[in-house]
Every structure is written in structure tokens, then in C-alpha cells.
Amino acid sequence: MTTSTAPSPAVVAEPAFGLLLDVDGPIASPVSRTVAIASIAQDLADMANQGIPVIFNTGRSDDFIAQQVVPPLREAGLRHGTPVFTISEKGAVWAEVTPEGLGEIHIDEELRLPTALGDEVRDMVVERFSGHMFFDETKRAMISVEQRTDVDNDDYLAVQPDFDAAIPLLLDKHDVDQVRIDPTIISTDVEHERLGKDLGAARALELLSARGITPQSWFTMGDSRTDYAMASWLHERGHQVSHVDVRPADGVPETAHPVLTSDTGAIHDDAGAEFLSRWARSLG
Template sequence: MVSLSVPLALLLDVDGPIASPVTRDVQPRIIRDLLRLATGGIPVIFNTGRSDTFIKEQVMGPMIAAGMSPETRIHAICEKGAVWFSYTADGATALHVDSSLAVPKAFADDIRTLVAQDYASHMFFDETKHAMVSVEQRLDVSTADYKAGQELFDAQALELMFRHGLTALRVDPTIISTDIESVRLGKDLGASRAVELLAAAHIVPQAWRTVGDSRTDYAMADWLHHHDHEVKHVDVRPADGVPDKPYQILTAADLGLDPDVIHDDAGAAFLAKWLDMMAG
């Protein structure tokens, strides 16, 4: 079968660039522009620590409701590479789960109990994960209060992890959650799965744009660059510090926007820019 060359492929973190870390939902303009890009032949692939359930409810459902064309296919790599699926206007394909990357059930049960007994006022246990263990900030809790509780929780989770003898796991805190996961998981694994998914469809991007809001998201562009793909990384929260990389890094300031424009507002601006480039 002849391969299809496309000018650009998008590899997108979800929390931050696409979904608001405050409300957890996705702006209608972002849904609209993602659909326009995908319908125009630009591969759209989500690479997230979120579960398949979150993607189906917050992204897939709104995209289908907005009028997704029957030919459009979106890929979603969840739980940092452990879970993946695709979807069309007809809904989701079969879910793939790499069970070799899953956290042991006994440990997950202990974390669930810890949250229920000591931290339920600050966070909740994410029951939708297949491989990772995640706890997330409650929407009615302030960032400052959550951070204070998160630090205590992370320390106890690490102690539990060692008590179970799980040296191949790590505790990974974010601005709204803590993930406990296999050390083999990461946005780099997600990037490799993204390339495999497009290769299986005989799609060859001439270049990639990776988009994220944390330092760990740079692993997407790191992996692509290391494997000789042309890539630029978009950082929608550069105040955390922009590292020195061998590829170009873009921020809202590169679009002439106020540096205070971050997260999904910055993500929306970049989607609009790429649409303008396609039109031009």
C-alpha cells in the first residue's frame, strides 16, 4: 500500500493545552478547531496521563456531537502509553491495555483506602484507570489547600510503595493530581505508540508539533527528535522554565500573545494558527 505523506501531525497532551486544569472541560472553540484540522488531513493524536473514560467524555463525545465527519479518525494514547484506542463518528474502537505495565491490585487497593480515610476532603481516587493509580484534586478545593495535602499524600504513597516492594514504580505529582505508575510509562512511550499508529495506517508526517504544559511533556519531542523526526514543541506553561533542547520550542509569546496566556487559552491560539497555515 502506498504511504500518505502529510505536512504535519499533532501530538497533544490533554490537561492544560486542551482541557482546562481548573474546570477539566474543553472549550467549544478547541473542539471545533481540532475537528477542522483533522478533517483537513492533519493527524490529531492525544498523548495523556488521563484515562480512556476521560477522553471519551470530555473530548470524543463533544467532537462527535459537533459533527465529526465519517472519514475522520482520532487516536488517543492514555495513561502515558499503557492504554490506547481510536475513534470515529461511530464511536470508539476496541481498547488496548498493556497489562504488563499495570500497578498491582493490592497496592491500588491500599492507595484507595488511604485516600478514603485521610484525604477525601482534598482529593479523590480515579476509578477509571486501567494501569496507573491516580488521585486528583477535588474541584471544590483551592490549589493551596490541595498542594498541602498532596505533599503529605505523596510521602505516604511512597512509603506504601516501598512497603509493597514496588521498586519499579514512581510517584509523579502534577498541578492537579498524583500518578503512581510503572517507570516504563511516559510521554516518550506515548510518542512511540503515536508513530506506530500512523505507520499502521501508512501515514508519514513530514513534521510533528508536540504540545504540553509540564516539563515531562518534553519527552514527546525528545523521543521524536532522537528518532530523526522533524519536531517543534509548544509549551503552554513556560513559567516553569524552558529547558535547552536541540529542537525549537514555541510559546504564546511567539504568537505575539501576552505571556500570561497559558494552558488551554494558549493551546487554542496555536490550533487557530495551524488552521490559518492550512488555509494559506
């Protein structure tokens, strides 16, 4: 489908719900690192075109969103003026998402790690770990390495602890504190401790408030325990929110808000596609 030439949608001041979505897992396949299920982009574009806020709250870079997420949305007919944003690098970087790409890139400079530290991590990856992982050159604030797509996940996970264990020595060498080491099933992020999905949720509300948009409720979605922070943050501030866990095998914690999982046992982007289609249909 080509980009729609219909007029830009009117702003819906109080949409029925807003979507705050992790990208790896629920939207992009953790295997191919692409939006591999066509209905995902179509349902997201259809909801956004009806005024539903769609906000990607991800550890991924803005470049990943521009390269892997925007093209499928454009092909699905995403229109201008829709309330779609990316909050990347766990709250450090944010931008509007448009059919042509991303708008102005905003960076919180207080949360950017030193360039010299990133350079040394890159050198370490090349010298010791290049057979299993690569250094993410697209990150602007945090430092990330990721499993190579030609490497089996079990093999990557076997060496990931060695990489993680080497980071504190580099932090001491560069006299860097207030840093968190956050491993996932396909990557490790080295990041300022203020970064997180809760910070992303706060930025999401700021972006919508600037447009005069207040969703009546929220759905959040993710594939790890850290993704629960966005739903908890919203709930603690009085918002009605349900969180979708697309990888509940890690265990579903006790929460003060509803937690949803696939009725069919689907995981990752298969589960994400199920819920997105359900929400899109609910709009009629």
C-alpha cells in the same frame, strides 16, 4: 454543529504535520477539567477531517477522553476514518477516537500496577485525604489521585506532599518496584517507570504506520516539563518537531528542537486554542 454525513476522508499518506497533544492544560481546562473553549474542538475536528493526525498523549484515562473530549469533537463534525487516537495513561492504554466514542481499548498488561496496591491507595485517600482529593476509578494501569474541583488549588498543593510521601511505604509493603511517583499541579500518578510521554510518542508512530501515514513534521504540546519528552523522542529519531509549552512559567529548558510559547502571554487552554487555530488556518 451535528456530526457530518459527508463521506469519510481519504487517508493522507504524508500530511503536512501531525499533532501529539497533552490533554490537561492545552486542551482541557485544568480548572473545569472539560474542553471549555469551543474553537479547540472545532479546529481539531477540521484538521483531522483534512487528514492531519490528532493524537492525544495523556496521563488521563480512556474514560476521560470518551466523556470529555469525544462529545465536543462529535459536535464539531469529526468524521469517520480520521487519524485520531488517544494514548492514555502515558502509553499504557490506547484506542482509536471516532465520532461515536472509542474503538477497541488496548492495554499493555506488563505496565499495569497490582490491584491490591490500588485498593490500599484508595483506602488511604478515603481515610486521610478525601477533603482535598479523590481516587481516579477510571485508570486501568496506573494509580492516580486528583484534586477535587471544589477545593482551592493552593489548599490541594499544601497536602499533596503528605500523600506523595506515604506512597513509598505502600510500595514496600506490596513489594512493588520499577515505579515512579509523578505529581502534577492537580494530581499525583503512581505508575510503572516505563510509562511516559516518550512511550506515548512511540505508540503514536506505530498507530500511524499501521495506516500508512508519515507526517512531514510534528507539533507537540503540553503544560509541564515531562511533556517535552515526546518532542525529544521524535527529534532524536530524525523527525522535524516543534514543542508548544502552554505553561512556560516553570522554565523553558534548553532543547535541540524549537520551543514555542504564546505571543500574547496566554497559558493553558487559552494558549492551546491560539496555536490550534493558527495551525488550522495554515491548511487554507
